[in-house]
Amino acid sequence: xxxxxxxxxxxxxxxxxxxxxxxxxxxxxxxxxxxxxxxxxxxxxxxxxxxxxxxxxxxxxxxxxxxxxxxxxxxxxxxxxxxxxxxxxxxxxxxxxxxxxxxxxxxxxxxxxxxxxxxxxxxxxxxxxxxxxxxxxxxxxxxxxxxxxxxxxxxxxxxxxxxxxxxxxxxxxxxxxxxxxxxxxxxxxxxxxxxxxxxxxxxx
Numbered sequence: 001x002x003x004x005x006x007x008x009x010x011x012x013x014x015x016x017x018x019x020x021x022x023x024x025x026x027x028x029x030x031x032x033x034x035x036x037x038x039x040x041x042x043x044x045x046x047x048x049x050x051x052x053x054x055x056x057x058x059x060x061x062x063x064x065x066x067x068x069x070x071x072x073x074x075x076x077x078x079x080x081x082x083x084x085x086x087x088x089x090x091x092x093x094x095x096x097x098x099x100x101x102x103x104x105x106x107x108x109x110x111x112x113x114x115x116x117x118x119x120x121x122x123x124x125x126x127x128x129x130x131x132x133x134x135x136x137x138x139x140x141x142x143x144x145x146x147x148x149x150x151x152x153x154x155x156x157x158x159x160x161x162x163x164x165x166x167x168x169x170x171x172x173x174x175x176x177x178x179x180x181x182x183x184x185x186x187x188x189x190x191x192x193x194x195x196x197x198x199x200x201x202x203x204x
Contacts, residue, residue: 001032002139002147014046015054015138017087019099024133026151029140029198038135041099041175042091050088050172054136056150057084083152083179083192085136088172092163094119100161100173103130129156134177134193146198153193154180 002013018038027034042048061080064073089096094106102125111117134152141148159176179192 004139017041018135142199148197
């Protein structure tokens with residue numbers, strides 16, 4: 001379980017990203033690990049993330065209307081909004097790499113007499129874009145030993161990673177997921193999902 005100390009609302013801790021098929025049920029806040037079809041991003045989760053951390057971006061584009069007779073804005077319209085999750089993953093195993101390339105399942109060719117076994121994935125993505133559910137977990141801002149979690153029902157990998165292979169730093173895959181609208185959301189504020197945080201321990 002995650003560790004936190006007072007004041008709990010000030011959090012400096014790693015968060016971990018999990019993925020699952022769209023429509024997978026999100027786990028209870030006290031279920032660790034999440035179970036079901038949830039799989040960590042990175043072979044070892046946050047041990048495969050750079051110290052740049054996990055970024056949650058609430059981007060928006062707004063149009064401010066100004067009247068002819070006033071210098072200030074009198075009304076504002078939100079034109080666009082996005083929710084994006086970013087991480088630099090230090091894991092270039094093919095299972096990790098495929099998260100950036102259409103979520104292919106690596107083909108595994110067994111070793112033979114005088115030939116090595118190997119895994120392979122294709123390097124193109126095609127026109128269709130697969131979607132996934134995302135879970136981003138870390139400590140609660142209310143108490144020690146409990147989780148908070150971002151629950152994104154539908155997201156697409158929108159990053160353009162450029163791994164660099166060099167002698168003094170590990171190669172990284174810059175991953176970015178963009179949330180898509182969930183038309184079955186409970187209300188207009190949960191169309192990109194929701195953020196939940198435990199504020200009381202379970203009763204015995």
